[in-house]
Amino acid sequence: MPDPDRDPAPETVPETVADLSETDLLARFVPRLPRGRATELGPGDDAAVVEVPTGRVVVTADVLVEDRHFRRAWSTGEDVGRRAAAQNLADVAAMGARPTALVVTLVMPADLEVAWVVGLADGLAAASAPHDVGVVGGDLSSGERIAVSVTAFGELDGVAPVTRSGARPGDVVAVAGTLGRSAAGLAVLLDGTLDASEHDVVGTYLRPDPPLTAGPEAARAGATAMLDVSDGLVRDAGRIAVASGCGLELSTSLLAPDVEALTVTAEELGLDPVDWVLTGGEDHGLLATFPADRPLPPSFRRIGAVVAGAGVRVDGVTPTAEGWDHFRA
Amino acid sequence: MPDPDRDPAPETVPETVADLSETDLLARFVPRLPRGRATELGPGDDAAVVEVPTGRVVVTADVLVEDRHFRRAWSTGEDVGRRAAAQNLADVAAMGARPTALVVTLVMPADLEVAWVVGLADGLAAASAPHDVGVVGGDLSSGERIAVSVTAFGELDGVAPVTRSGARPGDVVAVAGTLGRSAAGLAVLLDGTLDASEHDVVGTYLRPDPPLTAGPEAARAGATAMLDVSDGLVRDAGRIAVASGCGLELSTSLLAPDVEALTVTAEELGLDPVDWVLTGGEDHGLLATFPADRPLPPSFRRIGAVVAGAGVRVDGVTPTAEGWDHFRA
Structure with a gap:
């Protein structure tokens, strides 16, 4: 014994x-x-x-x-x-x-x-x-x-796969799920001075909960292009722009609810919540484009428009922050 | 410049x-x-x-x-x-x-x-x-x-999947592809004193070439159980025995061609080629059981029989060497 x-x-x-x-x-x-x-x-x-x-x-x-x-x-x-x-x-x-x-x-x-x-x-x-x-x-x-x-x-239950390459000028750009919450949660953890339990964005970073049912919903609603936001809104929007051969115009006024949801955390850290919304990945929300003449499916909200041209612009300006890369120093 | x-x-x-x-x-x-x-x-x-x-x-x-x-x-x-x-x-x-x-x-x-x-x-x-x-x-x-x-x-092209659990007493045990060559090749490399270029078993270790077409061939021929030999013949035969609730009797006389193909390398290393054939994995040959009343498909050769009971016996004896395990010290 x-x-x-x-x-x-x-x-x-x-x-x-x-x-x-x-x-x-x-x-x-x-x-x-x-x-x-x-x-x-x-x-x-x-x-x-x-x-x-x-x-x-x-x-x-x-x-x-x-x-x-x-x-x-x-x-x-x-x-x-x-x-x-x-x-x-x-x-x-x-x-x-x-x-x-x-x-x-x-x-x-x-x-x-x-x-x-x-x-x-x-x-x-x-x-x-x-x-x-x-x-x-x-x-x-x-x-x-x-x-x-x-x-x-x-x-696919009989629908065609929605790739990144079908966006056309005039389409609506829309998103389902959250933006920037995971990046805000990571910032809280990296900072180390805040009480993580008081910032529920930390939970989004640790345990993202993507809007999975919004994917088939978008396909049935005629989405022309779609991807999940894993490397940041601007960078992933750029992927649709490149694959589709057009430009994506995003509007911060349409992103205001996403930004406002992060202002308390951002103020405590002295950071700009707009950066999180534009460049934060890993919420794994769905970014999609839809024909403008049809109603958006209920999980999606409009955040911009597809235009002729190339690249991504936010309020008419080409953003400099472009997400991150695994191998670059 | x-x-x-x-x-x-x-x-x-x-x-x-x-x-x-x-x-x-x-x-x-x-x-x-x-x-x-x-x-x-x-x-x-x-x-x-x-x-x-x-x-x-x-x-x-x-x-x-x-x-x-x-x-x-x-x-x-x-x-x-x-x-x-x-x-x-x-x-x-x-x-x-x-x-x-x-x-x-x-x-x-x-x-x-x-x-x-x-x-x-x-x-x-x-x-x-x-x-x-x-x-x-x-x-x-x-x-x-x-x-x-x-x-x-x-x-599967319309055939039923062949699992490990369908072997029945009286079935023939058969194999497609090589046995023990990968283990012999690894032994040559571990030894370090032989000229690896003179032992083509080294190529089997580095670049195994499993008999892929033999799998569908076995399914169409009515194989009752099948797996690929990745952890050694005895150990993988034991998996069929456990899953099927019966015993597998293997015969070294039927494995003699596999052993003979390794004797030169084994003699140079002072090792027993039978060990390689019985316990060497990673040739990824296919081990299968077939009803005894049907011809074996051409890629397979008989190496034993399914019997009532449990476990694997080689020439009537339960082997002690049992392959290897990733985590055990």
Whole structure:
């Protein structure tokens, strides 16, 4: 029998990945994952089988890397799971599709706590299950830093995919979901002097909740181009402009509600909330263009117009801040 | 004009990932990738669109991590690309499906040479294009070590997926492709004293070439269970035994051709080639069970029988070597 004065109680030594075999770790992980109604065969075999009733599947992949995309000091395993799922499901929605399933590969250090990995499964489930998305398979490996790679699948239900290239002069530019909240939340965390619990934008940074149903809604409403805002409104609008061969004019007066929602946080940090709204990514809202002669679908609000020409202008001026890039110093 | 006595020639400083923007790196990478006839929409948008004519898609994912699954000293970027693609395509084939497409996420250090990344694209293409498999999308990120995560898709063409659980006593156990060659090749590299160019098993380790067409062939021939041998024959046979609730009896006399093909290399290293054949993974051959009353498809050769009971026996004895595990010390 252990002597509590001499032996540490077992509870005080967190169980790590190195304490478990791959089989044992999978036995903790897999049962926490949702199945999803499109799943014909889930985890446990060489591959999964997902139903694709209309004959084509939407496919996208993203990877989150520790200390590049998240810090363990700020994000729990569940936060990372939610975020990894949400940003991929947003990419599916941005094609006009309904997400159906995802697969995950996880690289993790041997000293990672099992609780973190279990939290990751719970986060994947929390972001997927409400949308009837199954987590159908994946792979685990050891490695020095955590890397979570998610591939997500979607069903177009008979509509054509909405690419970035269909915007035409005269179209309305509109957005669904929030802008700048994730960037504001990151700024609060980076600053370190504010009480994060008093700024709910931090939650948007840690656990983005993209407007997934707005994607198919936009497709059915005739959206001519669409993407999810992952690198900032101006930069992502520029992608539609380039792909479509036209210009996008954005108006800060139409973005005023987004800016106003961030003014308290911005004032406490001495920063300009307009920067967050124009250049902050990772809320994963949907930016789309629609023919002007049709009503916007209910999830979308107008923020500008497509014009002849090229590039993005805000209140008639070409912005200088252009989002960020992974590899540039 | 540069002074060659004072300035190093530009050619002598390899271009690294840090020298390029993400956009520029993608512009080098993406054009090298095959499209594949199932690709309706390839890289460049939020997501790809892949045709799935028969209403269900086979999906699998695996990750290769530097210094866990490969060493840059041994494997070129092209080798890693070939291997990452091949092992995922083998998982698709092991369901009885024809691979159609894959997506890739790549984590890489900023000081990685661009030539390595371009080689990776060429390796993915070399493994995919001959099978009309498209590389349809993915994601790049910086990170300390290289991690290549591939998700592959396949088309069942109307046959039912072949899982691990359908083996029945009386079935024939058969294999397509090689056994033990990859393990022998790794042993040559680990030993370091032999001339690797004189042992073509090294090529199987670096660039496995699984018998992909044997998967659909097995499904059409009525295979009752199937998987690809990634962790060793005995261990993977054990997976079929567990999933199917029966035993697998393997015979070394039936494996003699596989063993004989490795004897020269084994003798030079003073090792037993039987170990490689029984426990070596990563040739990614296909292990399947078939009803005894039907002819085996031409790619398969008989190596044993399914029996009542449990577990795997070799020549009537339960083997002790059981393959390897990622996390156990």
